[in-house]
């Protein structure tokens with residue numbers, strides 16, 4: 001697992017266009033029907049679909065952001081060979097080192113189901129997006145957030161979330177929660193490896209009720225597993241979840257802003273239209289001249305390290321909630337900065353129950369089948 005750079009798209013090297021072999025199939029078989037029964041090859045489509053109009057702009061977020069002036073708190077390596085010039089139109093570089101990340105603010109979020117979590121907002125030196133860490137429990141703390149900033153007051157620290165315990169009216173110290181007499185961060189008190197979920201943004205599945213994918217269910221399920229003690233698990237929870245020793249130890253969802261497997265919402269919506277025209281989720285990306293998966297995970301690895309979940313502070317590793325084996329390798333980082341001790345499957349309810357429960361749509365089964373056959377996902 002150590003060999004794959006954390007920044008690599010797990011399935012394909014970054015590319016701006018389909019492989020020649022994929023394009024050959026399209027041009028040579030223009031008259032062929034666009035059926036997807038075998039699921040092995042991009043179906044033939046009229047040449048008109050391959051017009052330059054389909055060439056997307058640079059993958060959203062896939063640019064190096066060297067304009068860090070808004071905070072000036074990221075001390076990224078000036079010696080690195082990153083140039084400020086034409087990088088903005090290129091795909092992300094396969095860096096040998098993890099990007100630098102900084103948690104700039106954290107806040108307590110009481111959730112609608114009664115559980116509480118702490119939302120951590122990160123900046124970084126790779127892109128200009130606000131990536132998030134959703135932390136459950138009191139055992140996981142950000143080192144960069146806790147670090148003392150020159151000249152800051154106690155009120156400054158509390159406003160940016162660098163406090164222990166809970167805020168309450170009249171509190172004056174970020175270090176001492178006088179209502180709890182807690183003086184130290186509770187980091188490193190955990191008894192077993194934390195649960196971790198690396199989640200990529202999906203507006204359609206998480207906010208717009210889309211039943212094309214399982215993203216919304218996965219986000220909810222990850223939060224549920226991290227927030228409640230084992231006895232509160234639903235009776236139909238998968239066996240793997242039932243066998244987890246504890247769910248109340250907390251965990252972290254790294255929420256990466258790489259919508260649509262990294263191609264952005266606009267391009268994903270085009271991909272949906274191509275899916276309605278007969279392509280599967282992988283073929284649609286390729287027809288739009290995107291990689292099947294344009295994501296990278298270096299930021300997630302760096303955020304986990306900052307949260308004390310890396311190998312340096314947490315040699316027992318983490319338990320990663322995923323069905324995607326490539327994600328396991330990628331998240332460990334170029335030098336195994338994070339150890340994945342265990343992969344915990346996230347089998348969608350609809351798949352487990354043969355469509356009786358969970359997401360109801362004619363699209364979801366094909367979507368999951370394609371993830372198994374073309375992206376190596378493990379749903380068994």
Ligand SMILES: Nc1nc2c(ncn2[C@@H]2O[C@H](COP(=O)(O)OP(=O)(O)OP(=O)(O)O)[C@@H](O)[C@H]2O)c(=O)[nH]1
Nearest residue numbers: 200201202213258259260261268271281322323324
């Ligand atoms: N391009 C594209 N992206 C999609 C589509 N459906 C979902 N996504 C995106 O896929 C990402 C989620 O990826 P998944 O493949 O479900 O999950 P994964 O993260 O690889 O694997 P798991 O950890 O097992 O969930 C999100 O960014 C979604 O927006 C689609 O049809 N096309």
